[in-house]
Amino acid sequence: MQAPGSASTPRRPRNLALGLVDSMTARIRDGQMRAGDKLPTEAAIMSEFGVSRTVVREALSKLQAGGLVETRHGVGTFVVGTGETTNFRIAPEQIATAREVIAVLELRIGLETEAAGLAAVRRSEDNLRAMRKALASFTTAIDENGDALAPDFQFHLEIAKATQNVHFLELMTYLGTMIIPRARLNTAKVAGEGRRDYLRRVNTEHENIVNAIANHDPEAARAAMRTHLANSRERLRRAHEAAGG
Template sequence: MAHGLVEDLGEKIRSQSLRPGDKLPTESAIMQAYGVSRTVVREALSKLQAGGLVETLHGVGTFVLQPRPGGMGGVFRLDPGEIATSVDVLAVLELRISLETESAGLAASRRTDEQLVAMRQALDAFEQNVTVGGDTVAPDFAFHLEIAQSTGNPYFADIMRHLGTTIIPRTRISAIRVQDGSYLSRVNREHEEIYAAIARRDPESARAAMRIHLTNSRERLRMAQEAAQQQKAKTEAAGNGAASSDHTPSR
């Protein structure tokens, strides 16, 4: 749904139905006009901002910018809405290993105390939601996005915002239904290792911790996919067996 909203608003900006300097409607107005949730609206606005089409001024509103070369509609064509298969998600994880490993190292060198506090808040929210069985995707993404923002290089955060929560494998693959405490606790421990290295301003350890985390994510995804395929094969075999017995002639 966010993808469709991005396309519609983006087209209005490119066609100059919305001109540079125009203020977008409020989140509530967009929700009502498109029949979508606030989460969808915010994700769409984040992607438009990452594409250089709008700018959000806190407490003021979101304004249309002059489209920049290479923004939405430029060369970069990675569409989050098309990341749907295990092959797609594994490919994105390979991209993330390269991107976020360096991002973590830069964050360890450049982060501010305020940014470290924001990372801590995201991890605390993640851990709390693991305990109560709540949403862990939003704080997971918030943690990784805060690291990208802490690099001081806006392009790291732009790519993260463009991908949105599609970077979290368990949001994209139906096989990832493992929301039990043990699975998420492992993810949380890996996050804590990354955080600890960034907190003590240790770039090499931060890079290593992020690489381990994303490599483990890739392996968890592969294992989940293999388990799903095995289960599917068993189900199909059982179904074929039942069908054969139904057609066995009576003696």
């Protein structure tokens, strides 16, 4: 019988995957594989390193999470960076609690308050129509007891577009619908009111933002957006404290 830990003792798949990650990372960082290079196929990696497809896929997943590679479906996996710097990322598991959602709302207050001010100065009539269309969709969702999450996010996305600054739009697009608190928590319950009443109040806050943007009033737009997001933050904070958080 082989002694535990001897050379012929099979390593666990997790260790094999981490070893493969280390090997691939070293190749990327020493320049053997550069940004834009396509990685070998899964079969080729399996053959070279003597590991299973499961191990290869776990390793590629870790490399992707670390910002070193990206997989383009139907094309392959490509090197995108060296991993020397940490890419900004908010994973779904990072916004699973009230405290974590509050942290994202604090980020949004800084980002979207300024976006609203810029939108008030730079918005076009097309931008304004798109915001109002999102508001109308939100109202329809309330009246029909439908899903108001998509039009809520679309509304905020249209404001980012109206800044005419692609970086606001790209960051909001990256964050996606997970930035809307009720995508993670039952915010109507947190607020202590019915869903429809809660959403109507949210949409009234949206209307205040649009009115300020329509009036080319950047300070009013900033104030309306800050109030809207701060209200959500404070409701969650009170509920979190009441629960002993």
